Amino acid sequence: MESRQDTVAALERKAALIRRDILRMIFLSQSGHPGGSFSAADIVTALYFHFMRLDPSNPGWPLRDRFILSKGHACPLWYACLAERGFFPREHLAYLREIDGILQGHPDMRKTPGLDMSTGSLGQGLSAGVGMALGLRAAGLEEPRVYVVLGDGECDEGQVWEAAMAAAKFRLGNLIAFIDFNDLQLDGRCRDVMPLEPLADKWRAFNWRVLEIDGNDMAQVFDAVAGARGDAGGGPWAVVARTVKGRGVSFMENRCEWHGRAPDGDEYGRALRELGGDAGAAPRFVRSEAACRWRTGERLLFGGAKEIPTRDAYGEALVELGRQRPDVVVLEGDISKSTRTQEFSRRFPARFYQCGVAEADMVGIAAGLATTGLIPFVSTYSVFASMRACEQIRTSVAYPRLPVKLAVSHGGLTPGNDGVTHQATEDLGVVRTIPGMTIVVPADAAAAKALVREAASHPGPVYLRFTRDPVPVLYGPDEEFRIGRGKVLRKGGDVLLVAIGDMVWVALEAWERLRREGIEAGVIDMHTLKPLDADLLAAEAGKTGCVVTAEDHQVQCGLGGAVAEVLGDRCPVPLARVGLADTFAESGTYDFLLQKYGMDPAAVAAAARLVIGRKKGVGHAVP
Amino acid sequence: MSGEPERFVDRPFGHALERLGRTHPDLVVVDADLQRATETDLFQKSFPDRYFDVGIAEADMVGIAAGLALSGKKVFCGTFATFVSQRAADQVFVSVAYCRADVKLVGVEPGLSSGRNGASHQALADLGILRSFPGMVVCDPGDAAETGAVMDCLASFHGPAYMRAPRGRTPVVHEGGRLTLRTGQAVPLRRGKDAAVFASGIMLPRALEAVEALRGRGVDVGLYSMPFIKPLDEEAVLEAAAEAGCIVTAENHNVLGGLGSAVAEVVTASRPVPVVRIGIRDVFGQVGDLDWLAREYSMDTESIMKAVEAAMKKKIDNRS
Amino acid sequence: MPSHEERARLIRRMSLAVRRDIVEMIHAAGSGHPGGSLSCVEILVALYFDAMRIRPEEPGWPQRDRFILSKGHAAPALYAVLAERGFLPRGDLLRFSANGSRLQKHIDMHQVPGAELSTGSLGQGLSVAVGMCLADRIDSKDRRVFVLLGDGESQEGQVWEAAMAAAHFGTERLTAFLDCNKCQVDGYVRDVCDIDPVEDKWRGFRWKVRRIDGHDPAAILDALETARSCPGPHMIVADTVKGKGISFMENRVEWHASPLNGEQYGQAVLELDAEERRLANS
Numbered sequence A: 001m002e003s004r005q006d007t008v009a010a011l012e013r014k015a016a017l018i019r020r021d022i023l024r025m026i027f028l029s030q031s032g033h034p035g036g037s038f039s040a041a042d043i044v045t046a047l048y049f050h051f052m053r054l055d056p057s058n059p060g061w062p063l064r065d066r067f068i069l070s071k072g073h074a075c076p077l078w079y080a081c082l083a084e085r086g087f088f089p090r091e092h093l094a095y096l097r098e099i100d101g102i103l104q105g106h107p108d109m110r111k112t113p114g115l116d117m118s119t120g121s122l123g124q125g126l127s128a129g130v131g132m133a134l135g136l137r138a139a140g141l142e143e144p145r146v147y148v149v150l151g152d153g154e155c156d157e158g159q160v161w162e163a164a165m166a167a168a169k170f171r172l173g174n175l176i177a178f179i180d181f182n183d184l185q186l187d188g189r190c191r192d193v194m195p196l197e198p199l200a201d202k203w204r205a206f207n208w209r210v211l212e213i214d215g216n217d218m219a220q221v222f223d224a225v226a227g228a229r230g231d232a233g234g235g236p237w238a239v240v241a242r243t244v245k246g247r248g249v250s251f252m253e254n255r256c257e258w259h260g261r262a263p264d265g266d267e268y269g270r271a272l273r274e275l276g277g278d279a280g281a282a283p284r285f286v287r288s289e290a291a292c293r294w295r296t297g298e299r300l301l302f303g304g305a306k307e308i309p310t311r312d313a314y315g316e317a318l319v320e321l322g323r324q325r326p327d328v329v330v331l332e333g334d335i336s337k338s339t340r341t342q343e344f345s346r347r348f349p350a351r352f353y354q355c356g357v358a359e360a361d362m363v364g365i366a367a368g369l370a371t372t373g374l375i376p377f378v379s380t381y382s383v384f385a386s387m388r389a390c391e392q393i394r395t396s397v398a399y400p401r402l403p404v405k406l407a408v409s410h411g412g413l414t415p416g417n418d419g420v421t422h423q424a425t426e427d428l429g430v431v432r433t434i435p436g437m438t439i440v441v442p443a444d445a446a447a448a449k450a451l452v453r454e455a456a457s458h459p460g461p462v463y464l465r466f467t468r469d470p471v472p473v474l475y476g477p478d479e480e481f482r483i484g485r486g487k488v489l490r491k492g493g494d495v496l497l498v499a500i501g502d503m504v505w506v507a508l509e510a511w512e513r514l515r516r517e518g519i520e521a522g523v524i525d526m527h528t529l530k531p532l533d534a535d536l537l538a539a540e541a542g543k544t545g546c547v548v549t550a551e552d553h554q555v556q557c558g559l560g561g562a563v564a565e566v567l568g569d570r571c572p573v574p575l576a577r578v579g580l581a582d583t584f585a586e587s588g589t590y591d592f593l594l595q596k597y598g599m600d601p602a603a604v605a606a607a608a609r610l611v612i613g614r615k616k617g618v619g620h621a622v623p
Numbered sequence B: 001m002s003g004e005p006e007r008f009v010d011r012p013f014g015h016a017l018e019r020l021g022r023t024h025p026d027l028v029v030v031d032a033d034l035q036r037a038t039e040t041d042l043f044q045k046s047f048p049d050r051y052f053d054v055g056i057a058e059a060d061m062v063g064i065a066a067g068l069a070l071s072g073k074k075v076f077c078g079t080f081a082t083f084v085s086q087r088a089a090d091q092v093f094v095s096v097a098y099c100r101a102d103v104k105l106v107g108v109e110p111g112l113s114s115g116r117n118g119a120s121h122q123a124l125a126d127l128g129i130l131r132s133f134p135g136m137v138v139c140d141p142g143d144a145a146e147t148g149a150v151m152d153c154l155a156s157f158h159g160p161a162y163m164r165a166p167r168g169r170t171p172v173v174h175e176g177g178r179l180t181l182r183t184g185q186a187v188p189l190r191r192g193k194d195a196a197v198f199a200s201g202i203m204l205p206r207a208l209e210a211v212e213a214l215r216g217r218g219v220d221v222g223l224y225s226m227p228f229i230k231p232l233d234e235e236a237v238l239e240a241a242a243e244a245g246c247i248v249t250a251e252n253h254n255v256l257g258g259l260g261s262a263v264a265e266v267v268t269a270s271r272p273v274p275v276v277r278i279g280i281r282d283v284f285g286q287v288g289d290l291d292w293l294a295r296e297y298s299m300d301t302e303s304i305m306k307a308v309e310a311a312m313k314k315k316i317d318n319r320s
Numbered sequence C: 001m002p003s004h005e006e007r008a009r010l011i012r013r014m015s016l017a018v019r020r021d022i023v024e025m026i027h028a029a030g031s032g033h034p035g036g037s038l039s040c041v042e043i044l045v046a047l048y049f050d051a052m053r054i055r056p057e058e059p060g061w062p063q064r065d066r067f068i069l070s071k072g073h074a075a076p077a078l079y080a081v082l083a084e085r086g087f088l089p090r091g092d093l094l095r096f097s098a099n100g101s102r103l104q105k106h107i108d109m110h111q112v113p114g115a116e117l118s119t120g121s122l123g124q125g126l127s128v129a130v131g132m133c134l135a136d137r138i139d140s141k142d143r144r145v146f147v148l149l150g151d152g153e154s155q156e157g158q159v160w161e162a163a164m165a166a167a168h169f170g171t172e173r174l175t176a177f178l179d180c181n182k183c184q185v186d187g188y189v190r191d192v193c194d195i196d197p198v199e200d201k202w203r204g205f206r207w208k209v210r211r212i213d214g215h216d217p218a219a220i221l222d223a224l225e226t227a228r229s230c231p232g233p234h235m236i237v238a239d240t241v242k243g244k245g246i247s248f249m250e251n252r253v254e255w256h257a258s259p260l261n262g263e264q265y266g267q268a269v270l271e272l273d274a275e276e277r278r279l280a281n282s
Helices: A004-029 A034-039 A041-051 A072-084 A090-095 A125-138 A158-169 A199-205 A218-230 A265-274 A310-324 A342-347 A359-371 A382-388 A390-398 A427-432 A445-457 A501-516 A534-544 A559-570 A590-596 A601-615 B012-023 B041-046 B058-069 B081-087 B089-098 B111-117 B126-131 B144-156 B203-216 B234-244 B259-270 B290-296 B301-319 C004-029 C034-039 C041-051 C072-085 C090-095 C125-138 C157-169 C189-193 C198-204 C217-229 C262-281
Strands: A066-069 A146-151 A175-181 A209-214 A237-242 A328-332 A352-354 A375-379 A405-408 A438-440 A462-465 A487-490 A495-499 A521-525 A528-530 A547-554 A575-580 B008-010 B027-031 B051-053 B074-080 B103-108 B137-139 B161-165 B169-171 B187-190 B195-199 B221-225 B228-230 B247-254 B275-280 C066-069 C145-150 C174-180 C208-213 C234-239
Touching: A004 A034, A004 A041, A004 A072, A004 A090, A004 A218, A004 A265, A034 A041, A034 A072, A041 A066, A041 A072, A041 A146, A041 A218, A066 A072, A066 A125, A072 A090, A125 A146, A125 A158, A125 A175, A125 B027, A125 B058, A125 B089, A158 B058, A158 C157, A158 C189, A175 A199, A175 A218, A199 A209, A199 A237, A199 C198, A209 A218, A218 A237, A310 A328, A310 A342, A310 A445, A328 A342, A328 A359, A342 A352, A359 A375, A359 A382, A359 A390, A359 C125, A359 C157, A382 A390, A382 A405, A382 A427, A382 A462, A382 B089, A390 B081, A390 B089, A390 C125, A405 A445, A427 A438, A427 A462, A427 A528, A427 A547, A427 A559, A427 B126, A438 A445, A445 A462, A487 A501, A495 A501, A495 A534, A495 A559, A495 A601, A501 A521, A501 A547, A501 A601, A521 A534, A528 A559, A534 A559, A547 A559, A547 A601, A559 A575, A559 B259, A559 B275, A575 A601, A575 B259, B008 B012, B012 B027, B012 B041, B012 B144, B027 B041, B027 B058, B058 B074, B058 B081, B058 B089, B058 B103, B074 B081, B081 B089, B081 B103, B081 B111, B081 B126, B081 B161, B089 B103, B111 B247, B111 B290, B126 B137, B126 B161, B126 B228, B126 B247, B126 B259, B137 B144, B144 B161, B144 B169, B187 B203, B195 B203, B195 B234, B195 B301, B203 B221, B203 B247, B203 B301, B221 B234, B228 B259, B234 B247, B234 B259, B247 B259, B247 B301, B259 B275, B275 B301, C004 C034, C004 C041, C004 C072, C004 C090, C004 C217, C004 C262, C034 C041, C034 C072, C041 C066, C041 C072, C041 C145, C041 C217, C066 C072, C066 C125, C072 C090, C125 C145, C125 C157, C125 C174, C174 C198, C198 C208, C198 C234, C208 C217, C217 C234
Parallel strands: A066 A146, A146 A175, A175 A237, A209 A237, A328 A352, A328 A375, A375 A405, A405 A462, A438 A462, A495 A521, A495 A547, A547 A575, B027 B051, B027 B074, B074 B103, B103 B161, B137 B161, B195 B221, B195 B247, B247 B275, C066 C145, C145 C174, C174 C234, C208 C234
Antiparallel strands: A438 A528, A487 A521, B008 B169, B137 B228, B187 B221
């Protein structure tokens, strides 16, 4: 039998190999999160290569130990371990975050063999772990353990503490949670963003048994897991593991910017050497560009057009507003670099609130600020604002009619390779059902700037949605926009294309395709989804006798739903809705996703031909 | 009176859940401190080992339910409809819908049914929110019989669903009080050539009353009960659109996003006819008993009758 | 300045009046949450009749201190205190929960003068209070913000998000009460999902914590004075009795949301009359 010392040494070697695989995955796909993958690598390696009972040929084996990576963005680590354990061929590692691939930007248990839970929206994994531990107990299975790895910043989320309380109540000795305490979150050190200390005391006060270790010292990791899994008699175990973000690569260690950045060729070589790799040896997996069946979509109008992410325009507009209006304040949920509020925070630190990874709380704080006459702009990703803080928006913002502006990035499929957990494709439908909400989705950077200004002086709550990826510039800088008034961009009598947000350029491309076929389409930029410009819609639809809606969203409940309501009420004519057809998408570039999910210019043009065909034979109102 | 069918049934949801507990040993229930409101106390009494109360922590409840489901259980979990759909929206989206976990979410006191609790508890957006989640089955049964039938459907398939549950004493609309349904099936009650009414949830008895009154006056109005908002019975909707030429929807929900929108989406896609939607017109509610609120928000029998007339007028206007 | 003793006596007397209002309004409405309303009476009275800087004739006075009833189902207690303090006509109380009444079972801030936030969905009040404190800091206002949370309510994760944020932002003028009446809808808090050791939890989230008898006016006044004299955030864990003051309701879970019938109402009034005689003689 192997000695503890030998086992620890073998695990250390394995952890180095896993780190090299992670590095290569992120390098090949030029996308992913190295920092947090490296900090937790020793813990997850110890679990997968020594402690966990698994059967790679039978991933669903009921007696297996369960593992949940609640900090889902560190999934390259999870994928590397699963491939090395033989759950799927290693070649897949070359296609991280790619369209048609099995390795999503954030873990999707329905796509990757061996995953026990889909994660990527922080704070949810521990609750699922509690459920699994209860389920195993209910099945009378005493052996299996449930391991959950949480991030430190993730502990800002209230759901973590709900789950902590429940696990203690149910005395789940078969549940072992690791807190990967690398003291860095997206916007800085935890102690600056949202201090967690005394973290061990917190877990103790929630009735957990606590071990404090150096999470990058394999011997300490080994002893902690051995001790915790061997003693299921008391309550749940929390292992507070001090780690180093980016551990193993000197220039990544303790550096925030390596949270979600890919290395270039030179950095890759240096990092590989530091991780004990041999640059001369044959790589363990290689990538073939020919494997991708998608090609860049053809652009007739916007081939060489300037493209800007609308979130950039939001960031600029905020700074201007900050200068002009002392009543504008900004709240941020630990992603200021992504939401583009960083510049505002530099210039107006006294009016910037870093709320940590706690969206429900952030919306509540914004409501409180608004009661005192301030105009709070709340920034996070659309999916977290509309769903994680959904009830707070309804009850603390909309119901009291407070002028909170939810200005959110990563709308629709524009987060591309981040995958489903970060793609907001239901948000418009969710928010539209809340009374008194105004919903604005600008089509380009110029529209975004103008509409942010409008929203600041608009009474009541406003939901503004921006893109992560660049979209073509359609408007001049002086174009004027009014909330609640759609813009007719093209006149045409054969069919009406009603588009919103980043689908407006797609609709214009479709218009050009149709024009070349001799079909005259009208195009409306319906930048305000609510209140919908029903007068304009009914008037224009009456002229064309058929309508196509185009939205970067599910076809139900959003723009298509809103237009169907108006047409049913005022002008029943055929309607085709372009958008996601009640399905989750996947990781991939924005352009490819639009093609794959039937939302590109060709799809809009096809929908137009379809409704034109349908209007023959249907009696409709002709004014 | 003997021979007279029962007009009301006590706690059809709670009893159905308890009944399913007997036939489905893998069925477990998770609750967040509202067991009497959700009627899960009936289940708990029979199956204490398969019942978990997590306290006032809805997000956690949904996550735990997902974990149980992913460990092979069939999970029913519920709270007030507003908390299922809003407090835990992100958890329902990621941990349940995206994982396709076998979790049946139950929302009690939906819409105006929470009456006395006032606006903060009135879920007027739940159908719209959950309908927008891919793969989610969404139900709003119209009486005690439909409640039992929908529960049978939910227990029969694997995957996420949301059901609005009536609480306490619940009316019986369908004769005999028993019904068998396929998932996604509409229940045609009357056929008519002048107009068709589609109703769900507590609006069903009101719609029936309105339709009967109109038929008494010689207006040939059809009526369909829609226990399933998603998947929607498109065939039934298109059949009615073809036959009647105009439609009225009646739902205990915001007119944005729910049954009315779903019906409008279907008819505009292939058979555009006027659709008049009855429901809350995009405002927050207030305190009051159900009948008073229904009148206040133009959702009573009389309003449905007026809506039918309005829809018929639109039909004629459109032809002229 | 009245003596500490006199102030405590006023709170005791006023609390009795508020309890009368609560049972009367819930009896008249045939609906409402008596248990959790009766447990927080002394705290609310101490705030509105002693600690808070407010103007009943000008509810929106910009310099006012603010109070958020995060456990919004205890609305009858707040309505009664607001009425006794002159924010509302007392006659309104009998319209509690009636069709179209502005006094809903849960609070609508736009309809109730003196109410600072619409509440009723547990767990949201503390976050909003943190936001109010931050705004006051921007505006250099020296007013204070008070919040009352339920013990069961602290099972909501958002409470802990807000707890962390309050400590992080150093919301010095924030004082929260935890109305520990040990009961929630489904049973005793310790059985449904235990929150103990609750003082350790709040200390672990870096709050200043003090535990008091939540029905002892002198202890409440003491705790509020301590909170005023040193920077917070402060958590005052108040041990209370659900249904306090009405013998058959005390510590009984089933009185969370049950109205009083005629006989029970008569009995409650007799008990409150006896308490009034006892106070007059003391």
